[in-house]
Each structure stands twice: as C-alpha cells, then as structure tokens.
Amino acid sequence: MSTILEYSHVTKQFGSMYALSDVSLTIEPGHIIGLLGPNGSGKTTLIKLACGLLVPSSGVLSVCGGPVGPESKARISYLPDKNYLSEWMKVSQMIDLFHDFYDNFDRNKAYEMLKRLNINPGQKFKTLSKGTREKVQLILVMSRNADLYLLDEPIGGVDPAARDYILQTILTNYNENGSILISTHLISDVEQVLDQIIFLKNGVVTLQSSVDGIREQYGKSVDELFREVFQC
Template sequence: MAVLECKGLSKRYGHTQALDRVDLAVEPGRIVGLLGPNGSGKTTLIKLANGLLTPSEGEILVCGMKPGKESHALVSYLPERTSIPLWMTAGQLLDFYQDFYKDFRRDAAEEMLQHLDISPKQRIKQMSKGTREKVQLIVVMSRAAKLYLLDEPIGGVDPATRDYILSTIIGNYDPEAAVVISTHLISDVEKVLDDVIFINQGRVMLQSSVDQIREEKGMSVDELFREVFKC
C-alpha cells in the first residue's frame, strides 16, 4: 500500500487554484523529491497530507486513511519555518517530544545533538538560525514515523550543515517508511533521492525514479528540472 496517495486532488484559495487534479503515489522505502519553483503547490500538498488543510476536491490518503487523528500518529512534519518554542532548552524540547509522541526515539535524538556539539542545556533562543534548523530536524527525524514530510529542510543552511542534514535523513528512517522532501535546491538533494515529482502551477508534470531519468534522458535530475522549468 502507498504511504501517501492523491486521487484527483485539488485545492483552491478563493479564485486561486493551488493544486489541480493531482494524482500521485509515494511507496514505502522511498525518498521522494517534491520539486518545483516557488509557488508551485509544494507546501499546499504537504499541508494537506499533514491535515492542516482540507481538499477542495478529490482525496488524499496517508497509509490508506484520510488525514486525521489516526494518520497524525504516522506523520512527522518539518515545516518550512522553524516552529520550536524559543524559551525551551534542547533537552526540554526532547522531553516535550517524548511526552507527545509514543514513537519518539530519544536515544537517537541525544546521539545527534552530541554529534553536533549542541548542549541539552542550551536555550533555543540563544542558538543560531542554522543550529535551530538542525535541532528541529533532529526531533522530526527521531520519530519512528511512516511518513516524513520535510518542507525546505536545507533552505537556509551552509553546505556542511546541508550534508549533515541529508545524511541524517538517510540514516534515520525505517525502510518501511517514506520521506518526501520539498525543495527547489535540486542539485543538493539529488544524491539522496530515489524518486522525483515535478510540480508546477498546481499540476504534476512528471513522476519518475531518479535512475529512470538518468537512463532514459541521459541527464541529472537538476539538468532535467532546468529544462522543464526554463523561463
């Protein structure tokens, strides 16, 4: 069964069509790049999968269920903007996640904090923007979820941090789970992706495996993206 499935999914905000009859499926064990220019519908799709928005038409299913209380327990979501409470210390944030999520693997989170030399006693307010982003990603990836929805996880961080974040994503998810990474920084994430979904103006332009693109088109995902979306 697909971890995430959309059937004729549409979303409108007033007269603006954010998603237009989207059909797609994300299978277990895959890292999928949701790729498109800014304003293409990526964040809307992620918010629908997380139950933060409701469809205008069609349906979206997480592990065969409509987004709701049961599916929330299976989804780990990283929003585009850092949303962790600034007054907490890193350790208090781990306490909070442990209380809130039954599937939170505290040992994994502590190991990653230690690897990055982030003290559990340090207040999030005192951290740099990049460090806050790392901490938020650590708690999101330390859940044993079935679907990880990561909205621009590498948007504002330096190349070294970017590499660490990508290795964290690869090393911390269950083979039965799926990871959806929404980004426009294709060349940076391409090496970790199994599949890609190109989206533009609310429509799916392409859904393919990375291997298929390289074999059939003889180009990288980044090269194909530039060709499909050239101005």
C-alpha cells in the first residue's frame, strides 16, 4: 500500500523562529508511530501541517498521495491538544455533527464507548469535567474509520488511570489498515504500544526507526534512549 503521509523538505517559520526545519519523513500504513520530543520541539506544528491548520513556509506535504485539502481531511482523524467542543452543545449533537460531515464515522461505536464510560449523550459539554470532555473528544476521533489518526498529546493532561483507558481505546478502535501518529513526551506510558518512533529536536527529525530496531541497535528502551538524547 502507498505512503499515507509524506513530508518533503518541509519548513515552518513563525516570524524569525523555525518551528520545523527541512523535515522529510514518510509514514506507511499499518503502524503506530510515536512522535517524541521535548516541549517546543515542533511536534504539534508537524501534526497541524498535516491537518491543514498551518501552512508550510516551504516544502511539500502530501496525504495519501494528494495535497492537504477536503479529500485529505476526510481521511485523517485528528485529536488536537485543545478542547474544540462547543460549551452549549450536547454530546449527542456533536455525534450528529461528526456523522453529518464524516462518511467514515461510526455512530454506534461512539454510543457504545460513551455507554462504557457512563457518559450521558444528553449532557451538555459545559456540565462535563475537563477529563470527561477529553474522553468525549477521543471517542469522536476514534469512532472514525480513518486512514490516519493524528493524536496530539492524548494522554498529556490526564491521570494515570485515564491514560490506560485512553491507550486501550486507541488500540481497540483504530482502523488496522491505517496508521496512528501519537505525539507525546510521556514515553514510558506509550512505549509498549508503539512499533515506530520519530525523535524531533528543535524542529529537526533526529531519528526515525522501529522500536525493535532501537532495542537491537542501542540495547536500550525508547524511554532510556529519549532521556539520553534529550538530556538537559
């Protein structure tokens, strides 16, 4: 199967600051990839470029062989590190909205996950806690049968018990023919689910490898190698 996501010499500048510098990488289908780097390394920028929320300063980016646009957005399921849910909306209204716009959204799957978490679909978002909103957002994203899941810090702001639930939800609900790109700096929590990693440092890709390859080459876990590479 062809490449799902390809960055070719992509640079992103904010004023005089380089968020990404000459990034070239490809993502093939059927993988769970960790996008790893410290805060401010460019992880969110890299993901936002693929979603069309940012435009590259130079370079070319393609999703499933085409440019970023309505077609690519139909195939990417994106979980931002922000809350984009409208306070006034009910959970069920948001499910209807996703069902309206995304052909690959599975409404039944979404309701099943809500039921498992005891979240009432009739509740408004303003009445939900921050953690529950994050879970609803994850449910919406993982209820799509997408080719590529871009998850920006899905476990960043939640307690360890919720982290396990989130990782389990991701693993049991994604389209296995597609790929998942998870951005995080909490490596020990996600290491067991990853089969590839990308290290990002100051906007530059310093390493792209399989997790097994790292263990063979360096004799270390990803977490240990990360601590060594990004030592302050």
